[in-house]
Amino acid sequence: MAELTLTALGKRFDSHVALTEVSATFDDGEFVALLGPSGCGKTTLLRLLAGFEAPTEGEIAVDGTLVASARSGKLLPPEERNMGIVFQSYALWPHMSVARNVAYPLEVRGFSRAERRTRVAAALEMTGLTDYADRMPAALSGGQRQRVALARSLVADPSAVLLDEPLANLDLSLRATMQEAFAAFHQRTGATMVYVTHDQTEAMAMADRVAVMDGGRIRQFATPEVLYSEPADAFVAGFVGDGAVVPVEPCGPSDTGDVTVRLLGQEVSARARVAGPDRLCIRPEDITLGDEGALRAEVRQCTYLGGRFRLRLIAEGGLDLVAFSTARVRQGASLGLTIGRPWGFAAEVAHG
Amino acid sequence: MTPKMATNMGGSRSGDWLLSALMGLAILLTLAPVVRLLVEGVSGPAGFSLAPVAEVLAQSTTLSALWHSIFTAGVGTVISVILGGAFAFLVALTDIRAKGALVFCLMIPMMIPPQITALAWTQVMGPSSVLLKTIGLAPPLGSPQPLHSPLGIAVLLGIQHTSIVFLTLRAGLRAIPPEAVEAARISGARGLRLWWQVVLPLSVPSLAAGTAMAFVTALGNFGIPAMLGIPAGYSTLPTLIYQRLAGLGTSVLTEVAVLALLIGVVALAGVLLNRLFLRRRAYGLIGLANRPLEVSLRHLRLPVELALWLVIFAILVLPLLALAATSLVPAYGVPLNWQTISLGGWYEALFRQPVTARAFGNSFLLATGAAVVLMAISLPLAWVMLRRPNRLSRTFDLLVDLPYALPGVVLAIACILLFINLPLTDLTLYGTIWIIFIAYIARFFTVMLRPVQSALAQLDPAMEEAAQSAGASLGRRLRTIILPLTAPAAAAGAILVFLTAFNELTVSALLWSSGTETLGVVIFNLEDSGETVMASAVSVAVVGVVIVLMGAIQLASRRLPKGVVPWQN
Structure with missing residues (x-):
């Protein structure tokens, strides 16, 4: 297992810029999720790591050794990179049994028969496939195929395992089971894993750190908690978690160490990393509902989520907000709001 | 992107030059x-x-051979399209039984060399037919062999290339989503109207492709016009080339090259005509053809099946029987019966003649x-x-x-x-x-x-x-x-x-x-x-x-x- 370093990485397809100025370090043994809407460049980044594409700018290093560089033209082909990969379509070879599929990377590397057998048995056991070793892929269910692909990607001790939306083809309940399986699997193997997904719950549930991508850039690369409570910009705030982003006027620091901003004439105390934030990310948890309250809002929609209700509110000035409530609230009702310590940031952030 | 990058795109390997050389x-x-x-x-x-x-x-021989080629190939193609088309539509669209056997039998004519087809058919007809002599129906000696004629050549070309039309059209018919036909039936279309207004228009591209292929193949066919046309003094372009080359050797290479180009031009014209025709008629098919169509023929099923097998008998079994009969007589023209039956021809051909082995x-x-x-x-x-x-x-x-x-x-x-x-x-x-x-x-x-x-x-x-x-x-x-x-x-x-x-x-x-x-x-x-x-x-x-x-x-x-x-x- 190894550390992956990306330096000012960029990829252009003819005139289309798929990836630009991507710099990050994925630590040894870390589970990293690349999260973003379709077309954000996450799959391109994965294919650059695997070596299926060559970068047009920047460099990729594995444990400090350069594997791809646009400047020197060095490009280690995929077969020499020692990466494991799990495709969205699983790409199991239909003419080989489960055991053969898993053994293939070992065969290619010239492992002895005995060594192969031990390793394959271990990989199958870890993925719960021991009883299916002699089945053909066509005779497996979706979740089982997924696990074969996973076992195959890991069996040869790769520097990193790359996963390209591996759960996109599974139904919801199976997806939850597989998420747990992946997380447990990562814990047990300690493999460096790079996981591409467009599903934020999936990314937040499994990853140590999530790189939120949009327009070919990494917008923020942080732990799920930080992404949720301290989003770097409006895109991350909107893409990750529930809530609203509203414009505010900065008023300077408060006496508690926070900053004070003015929202609809009211002074609100906010957490921030910048001195004068002009945007607030108000999560549902930041809003306390009551009859009293300096801010008034009208209930537009009330959706039951199981255990609680999600309210879509329109505050004075047409501001859209989201809050949670323990009881059903009539549509059109007027409520008072208290806002406690939301996250503030500046609308224009320098990308870096 | 630097030029160095470009050469590295897609990962250049040492095996690549080998592949280029192969190409x-x-x-x-x-x-x-x-x-x-x-x-x-x-x-x-x-x-x-x-x-x-x-x-x-x-040269007048060139022009007449050109015309003969176009005539025999043209008429032959019409026959192929009628026979192969009928079989394809019936096999692909209806509920007739034993489809596998029918398809297998229809494939055989394509796999049998054309000169054998020609030989077999001449054994079905004509005054020396062993088969006809055996059952006492042979025309009197000296009467002409009806297949040694332009129409005879055309008919055999047609039979020979029936499978080409059949296979191409059947593949096309299988690509038609059943929903297209079912929607027409829900709208009230039935029987021939269904076929004429929905199935036929959708199968035009494959039918045309099969027709073009049958025409080009018939045009280049040598075995049939050689066996039937040469005795009748009726030359097509391929047999003319053969005769020139066989008679005069390599000294006429330039001349036969021109003749060969002439066939090429006619063949190409046929293919281009087909493309031109298709340009306006290729519809995109939407939907997956996962189930084959099976229109029920009901009380017509048995008669249709009988008719199809009769055709198979006529174009496949009969000529092969005649061929077998001829191979079993001691000398050509002798009727086949228990007194005359002999394996002499087989023995001579397969074991005495070293050239056969x-x-x-x-x-x-x-x-x-x-x-x-x-x-x-x-x-x-x-x-x-x-x-x-x-x-x-x-x-x-x-x-x-x-x-x-x-x-x-x-x-x-x-x-x-x-x-x-x-x-x-x-x-x-x-x-x-x-x-x-x-x-x-x-x-x-x-x-x-x-x-x-x-x-x-x-x-x-x-x-x-x-x-x-x-x-x-x-x-x-x-x-x-x-x-x-x-x-x-x-x-x-x-x-x-x-x-x-x-x-x-x-x-x-x-x-x-x-x-x-x-x-x-x-x-x-x-x-x-x-x-x-x-x-x-x-x-x-x-x-x-x-x-x-x-x-x-x-x-x-x-x-x-x-x-x-x-x-x-």
């Missing part, structure tokens, strides 16, 4: 003969000249060799064409059909021109078995390449990328991942190549020499020298081998991976 060789093989032919046709003693063309075109060996080696070599080079070529497309591979993609679409005589002349004197040496391939082999490779390249290409295109690229990430080099991926997954298509291609090459006459008729006879040549020569009984015996043997081979493949089909048997899809 270059393949292009040379398919293109060189045609170019050589063109050069020969338009060059005089002092370089470029249209004099040979003008000279040949001015030699020809069996030659044909078997040539067909196997062509199938094996083509299988070995088609996979890497198809891979390069799909994954590393460049100008070279696109050129090849355009040209690879050419040697197959051109009539075999044209290709044969082209190969003679090209190999009669190997460039830079005094060596010649003419008169050796290698010239036939190379011609076969060029001719059947597309038969092998196309199925492999389409199988490869359907493969999920992630299959290969997964292997690449697992550390497998290009050669290893080709061997362990791509080869097994495209093997069914390759096997189907190889079976077709083998069966077609095994029976081939048109190319080898001009390329053989003593010692390198093929089966087609032996049968043709035996009949040509009046040894009809022996020709029949060899023919029955060849048909037997073909049917046994096809039957074995058919029987094994359940245990073979899907797609190996070319006539099942």
Whole structure:
């Protein structure tokens, strides 16, 4: 297992810029999720790591050794990179049994028969496939195929395992089971894993750190908690978690160490990393509902989520907000709001 | 992007130059003969000249042969379309029984060499027919053989190429989503209206493609007009070329090159006409044809089935029976009964004549060799064409059909021109078995390449990328991942190549020499020298081998991976 370093990485397809100025370090043994809407460049980044594409700018290093560089033209082909990969379509070879599929990377590397057998048995056991070793892929269910692909990607001790939306083809309940399986699997193997997904719950549930991508850039690369409570910009705030982003006027620091901003004439105390934030990310948890309250809002929609209700509110000035409530609230009702310590940031952030 | 980057895109490997060399060789093989032919046709003693063309075109024999070719191929195509079309529509759309057996029987005429078809049919009719004599229906001696006529040639060409129309149209019909027909039925359309207004318009592209293919194949057919036309003094372009070359030798190469080009032009015109016609009529089909259509014929089913099997009997069983009958008499013209039955012809042809055994060996080696070599080079070529497309591979993609679409005589002349004197040496391939082999490779390249290409295109690229990430080099991926997954298509291609090459006459008729006879040549020569009984015996043997081979493949089909048997899809 190894550390992956990306330096000012960029990829252009003819005139289309798929990836630009991507710099990050994925630590040894870390589970990293690349999260973003379709077309954000996450799959391109994965294919650059695997070596299926060559970068047009920047460099990729594995444990400090350069594997791809646009400047020197060095490009280690995929077969020499020692990466494991799990495709969205699983790409199991239909003419080989489960055991053969898993053994293939070992065969290619010239492992002895005995060594192969031990390793394959271990990989199958870890993925719960021991009883299916002699089945053909066509005779497996979706979740089982997924696990074969996973076992195959890991069996040869790769520097990193790359996963390209591996759960996109599974139904919801199976997806939850597989998420747990992946997380447990990562814990047990300690493999460096790079996981591409467009599903934020999936990314937040499994990853140590999530790189939120949009327009070919990494917008923020942080732990799920930080992404949720301290989003770097409006895109991350909107893409990750529930809530609203509203414009505010900065008023300077408060006496508690926070900053004070003015929202609809009211002074609100906010957490921030910048001195004068002009945007607030108000999560549902930041809003306390009551009859009293300096801010008034009208209930537009009330959706039951199981255990609680999600309210879509329109505050004075047409501001859209989201809050949670323990009881059903009539549509059109007027409520008072208290806002406690939301996250503030500046609308224009320098990308870096 | 720096230029250095560009060369590194897609990961350049040491094996790449080998693939490029293979591609270059393949292009040379398919293109060189045609170019050589063109050069020969338009060059005089002092370089470029249209004099040979003008000279040949001015001869009345050329013009009459041209007309004969167009007439027989045209009428033959009409017959193929009627027969093959009817079978395709009925087999693909209705609930008739024993479809597998029908398809198998319809495939046989295509696999039987045309000269055997011709020989078999002449044994059905005419004053010397052993079959007719045996049942006492033979016309009086001296009455003409009705098949030695333009219409006779056309009818047999039609029967010979029925399967081409049938297979192409059936494939097209299978691609029609059943919903299209069901929607029309819900709207109230039934019976012939359904067929006329929905099914027929949707199947026009495949019907047209089959028609064009049948026409081009009929145009280049040599066996049938040679067996039926030469005795009647009725020449088509391929037989005219053969007669010129056989009579005057290589001194008339320029003249026959022009004649060959003439066939090529007519064939090309047919293909272009078809494209033009299709441009306005190709509808995109939406939806998946997952279930085959099965329109119930109800009380008409039995009569329709009887009619279909009657046609099969008439075009397949009857001529083969006649052929078998002829092969079993001691001398041509003697009626067959328990007193006269004799295996003398068989014994003489198969065991006394060394040329027959030699020809069996030659044909078997040539067909196997062509199938094996083509299988070995088609996979890497198809891979390069799909994954590393460049100008070279696109050129090849355009040209690879050419040697197959051109009539075999044209290709044969082209190969003679090209190999009669190997460039830079005094060596010649003419008169050796290698010239036939190379011609076969060029001719059947597309038969092998196309199925492999389409199988490869359907493969999920992630299959290969997964292997690449697992550390497998290009050669290893080709061997362990791509080869097994495209093997069914390759096997189907190889079976077709083998069966077609095994029976081939048109190319080898001009390329053989003593010692390198093929089966087609032996049968043709035996009949040509009046040894009809022996020709029949060899023919029955060849048909037997073909049917046994096809039957074995058919029987094994359940245990073979899907797609190996070319006539099942």
